[in-house]
Amino acid sequence: MENNTLLGVRDLRVSFRLDKHDKHADFEAVKGISFDIPENSTVALVGESGSGKSVTSLSILGLLPPENASVLPGSQILYGGRNLLDLSSGEMRELRGKEISMIFQEPMSSLNPVFTVGYQIAEVLRLHLGLAPKQAQARVLELLNEVGIPDPAAKSAAYPFQLSGGQQQRVMIAMAIACNPKLLIADEPTTALDVTIQKQILELMAALQDKHRMSVLFITHDLAVVGEIADHVVVMRDGEIREKGSTDEVFRNPRDVYTRALLRCRPPLEKRPRRLAVIEDFMDPGKLPEEAQERARGVSGDEPIILDVRNLGKSFFSREGLFGSREFKAVQGVSFKLPRGKTLGVVGESGSGKTTVGLTLMRLHEATAGEALFEGHDILAMPKAEFKPYKRRIQIIFQNPYASLNPRFTVGQILSEPLLIHGIGGSDAERTRMVHELLARVGLPAASYHKYPHEFSGGQRQRIAIARCLTMKPDILICDESVSALDVSVQAQVLNLLQDLQDEFGLSYIFISHDLAVVKYMSDQVMVMHEGEVVEFADSDDIYLRPQHPYTQKLLSAIPKADDRIRRVTA
């Protein structure tokens, strides 16, 4: 189906200056990579954070920050017989948006909030094609229609904040294809979107690629998405290409251990190994992943109940008019029983109220209805002072380990603080000893004690956050999207750690996530939430095998089917 090479990257090397006075502190983000993008096909550039995939795409467009990034001599990006790296900035500008265009991860921040979306699309048309305002407007409606936005005439006069996330991304796509580009670069275009929306966007992109006979460079960390959309895969790690080839080939027979590891780190939907495979298992040939054993999940019904939540509700009020207020029900009528030592999974898309449930149980938000009985005491109704001893027994791990640790505290301070506040451990020496024990337990070196959070990777930071909760020996741990911000390989490590801790301390988890595969892997019971209400509540295997509610069915069908693809091609 493809014939000629549209764009060729040859020995691309990009280096960043980290310290403007120290030449030796340069960091080479891309270390001499070469690959081709054939005409009329989709190439996926896959890698975890820090692999250099985004830097590669930015250097194709000449958008690297000039003050500290430099493309090293010898690098070539060949397009239409020219080396893009030699072009002047004027020539590059001519090319950008017209022949090569780009869409970004966050549609909200890529659109200018003070202009209507119609104006922003028309701007591209006027700049590159020189269309008159009337013609441009007609073309805008055509484009909006093409990317599947209902009622284009009304939406073209809307401001970005008036559109949903999925619609915003559609507008970005409309803007990118406005001039019929030959190459569309999509940098993680669906990562910020819900799984059902992601599916729609992927289908749209595939349709547009086919219709306009353009090529797409699709950058992602998610191999499952690659399986849905790409013809070719380039796997990158640490600025180098580990493997490239056609998607079928790579999925069927991954030659590189890293690719193999990436494909296996994701929790599989159809089985549940005791532990997840991690990259190290594959990189170290002597070790064999202990995937063989299956873990039994589900509740029998006679476990002791540690938390009994009845009819929980949380409303937010916004002022309206002089005296009135409008009620927004974020959560209503949520009831569940959490058995000791078990995991309750909470799934839902953004805005479903799943995070609010967690925060309300911690009393980080005050509930507006219902009760939560913890050992027979309603923790939502008691005064704050009375709640304090309970607080240490219910802990929460937040989504973003970059934001949940105070950047001005050392790890030692972060971990000692809860001990100090709750008067655990008699002396400073005793507390220091306890902190060191915990560091060892979550797999961090003792030297971490004096370091600051920014010196750690995302996975390590999440371990610190877990250790902080463990200092108080909680009974219930709420994991609010705790692994969503992590790379797949790191995700597997953290999930394994959480699993081990549950086995060791008999913790009960409330595991909140939008990622159905992860929830399925971790949970005994699953609660599906939609618009603030529970739509389905059952044992996790039942939910996945026999979903009852149409919304659950829709969610499940939207999961990218790389797993199917792997199974299909390996079978």
Add this chain to the structure above:
Amino acid sequence: MNSPMETTSPGLWALAWRRLRTDRIAMVALAVVALFLLTLLLSATGIVARNWDAEIGVNYAPPTFMGAQSAEERGVQGMHAAEEAVPDNPRDPLADVIRKLRAERGAGAATDAAPVEYYGVVDPLAREIAEIRAELAKGSAATAVERRATLPLGADKWGHDIIQKTIKGSETSIVVGLTAALLATLLGTLFGALAGYYGKWVDDFFNWFYSVFTSVPYLLLILAVAAVLQQKGVLTIVLILGLTGWTGVFRLIRAEYIKHKGREYVMAADAIGASDLRKMFIHIFPNISHVPLVQMSILTVAFIKSEVILSFLGFGVPVGMASWGSMLNEAQNELILGKWWQLAAASAAMAVLVTAFSLFTDALRDALDPKLK
């Protein structure tokens, strides 16, 4: 990048200092500011400029490089000038008249030593007066000898050395600037933290307070505070500037607290049971500490300039104290006479410090850029 072997890591301030050290302009500016502070310390402890108010030069003595000037050239009409014009009896304005009267009464008859009888009345204090006169004459002759015709940077109206006066003036101005900035920053930070963190009616209250303060014209506010405090002095100026200058800091700190109180690390602190005060000042404050620091530095510069304006308007330091403002105020009249050196010295000192301080503030802000990796 730290090696894994390293057991301790540099904190924010150590990193900021490292960045600052590589900035050449910042280091020069810092050296200049340090020099001023050192001078301030020396002058405050009395090691230099202790006798700045000694009248060691002739009035309006010009800078040495301009050479000495005669009294007429200096345009002096003060008492020393009168002394030179009537050298034999400088203190008595009626001396000439008396002499004339004596002559009319018939010369020779009078003896100087004996009590003199004027118009038939014997002056009982004549002897004492004569003694005092003699002493005064001696004294004034002695000072007149010591007064120098030129000084390195000239002298003011009373013959004070401009160098020492500028040093003393710097002390006053910098002390006023720094303490007022400290006061304003403290108030602004405290109010801002309370308003931003608690929100709701606390925020409403402080916002109302802020609006009232900012709606009154600045000079009027200063006049009002000055009127309430009733007395002139360094403390008064510090209070005036500090009590009126917190509004800008307040607005910034409040915004920072609103931004930070919703951050996950504060929620995490809440989750482990940290109290409100702990969250405000142990968790949030270190994360925004660059804001008050940079603000304080900006305010210091602004307040040094404000002190000058206040003194210039006459609300500044009391007579008998030197500050850059009072020096400029005096220079206003001197300039008509062509006496530019006091103005030049005070302005130069102020310009150098303000420029150095501003450059340093800029560099400090860059170095404290809170973007952490």
